[in-house]
Amino acid sequence: MRMSQLFGRTLRQAPAEAETVSHQLLLRAGMIHQVAAGVYSCLPLAWRVLRKIEQIVREEMDAAGGQELMMPVLQPLEMWQETGRDVAFGENLFTLKDRRQRRLCLGPTHEEVIVDLVRRHVRSYRDLPLLLYQIQTKFRDEPRPRGGLIRVREFTMKDLYSFDADEAGLEVSYQKMMAAYRRIFLRCGLPTLAVEADSGAIGGKDSHEFMVIADSGENQVLHCSRCGYAANAERAESLKPSPPPQDRLLPLQEVATPSVKTIAQLAHFLNMPPSRTLKAVFYVADGELVFVTIRGDLEVNEIKLKRALGAMDVRLANEDEVKRAGLVAGSASPVGLSDIRRVADLSISSGANFAVGANKEGYHLVNANYPRDFQVDLMADIALAEVGHGCPKCQTPLQGSRGIEVGHVFKLGTFFSEKLGATYLTAEGVQKPIVMGCYGIGIGRLLAAAIEQNHDNRGIIWPAPIAPYHFHICALGAENPPVVASAEELYRRLQSSGLEVLLDDRDESAGVKFNDADLLGIPYRLVVSPKTVANGVVEIKERREKEPTLVPLEQAVDYVKACLQ
């Protein structure tokens, strides 16, 4: 490709709306253009990268036994009503009506469609296992698109679905995919961390996210440097710090605590650490007010709470709802309460003689102990794991990082096959639901993550396997006939050797060409100038390196080919 012909223009300054590095560089390199919030056009350079990533993904999916197919974006809403996921997705689902007023949606994912397809074709255990995938556009009306290609409303995703006869089969498929994912990200030049993840309302037991560690990541990841435990903070377990030991249980006692509202104030007022207090937090779970109690030094993890309650939707209660339930915010506790659902974190039984609210404005109780002084309806781990807590496996303090989720694998179990009647006959002639898994990779997000991970202050540094071109020839002196002739010949020779080459044949100064080359981040830069022509050499520099190598012109093609090995 000739730079003089390439569609897209580089920018010296990044548009003001871009904040994350990948977003800025994609805009400055002229690779993407925003059409609406979370909706982008990809210009030729970006499209080449996306196709390369897709191809790597495709090869690995095929190698793992996957079969590629293609399903529609446009889907009848009825299918979603059958599984109840129209409600689960809620506003995130783009819906529309056709001319006959039939309701449709733009697929945010394809479980419904593929299960509908598979149930018509799979009859017997002999038809299993099956691994089917597509690389397809998805639509999700995200509440807040952000970070350029990091979080968008229309995006390309590879989604593979596994169909097995039983849990053991699912485990095999799951491990195959985990291994394939590792290879994919490795081939794309991206170090990733597989972390335990929340599987959501639908998912089964196991789920892993593949995280690219980057400061711009949206996810908090906790990991243990000793045993390798790693989990999304949404789901991580941890050993909490121990509160001061208590010799014996003391009698419950009321104390006046004028204008004490927060845990910090209470701890200060009573001169005890927050870990000797219990805090009350009020949530609304699927419309029902829930009273949540947790040790004062810990935070509630809403996702764990949601899972513990088996709720579709959990949110903090507002002031009104709290008042109407007769609760005293700032002085609430489960002591003496019974007409409301009470949930507690396991931490309330680690420690003793807690300070809690008296359910009376201006008063608290000291020496509250579970279960002596109060009961709960549900006790579970609903605490947010934090950096510094102990690793649940080996007790080492957990470390934290930010991560970009580029892949996610789930064990779905039989949720969809049961809802939609996807069954098979066992060798014994028994009808059973198919056991499913699903496995996604965001192609565009992977591109963005690759930039987040591979750049310097001059621009992008593409990992070679996904670079839009491998070689970038800078012809310095576009009006100098020997230089032009030499650059053109080099360009032809590289191309006819099957190499992907970008030729900067523009009438621009050396500075402009070098800066653009650094910005675009092609792995190897080849300089042809009056000097190199006079010496019969070409100057070859790796994007990551500082110093170039001089290579005799006649050896250039061989040298360059060897670079790619």
Next chain:
RNA sequence: CGGGGUGUAGCUCAGUUUGGCUAGAGCGCAUGGUUUGGGACCAUGAGGCCCCCAGUUCAAAUCUGGGCACCCCGACCA
């Protein structure tokens, strides 16, 4: 949905507080010339629905009301 912010040339931004002549700068773009190893220089030029609608006024980029879009934080995100 809550909080904050921004909409003026392709990009970055001034001008809006205190209404007033033909709306500006830098970069980019076009043409010509001089340059050519890290974003060169000179000259000339093109380019504007000042986000939209309504209002106030002799007069609105500027004031008022309403709307829209985009960005950031949070909520949310099988």
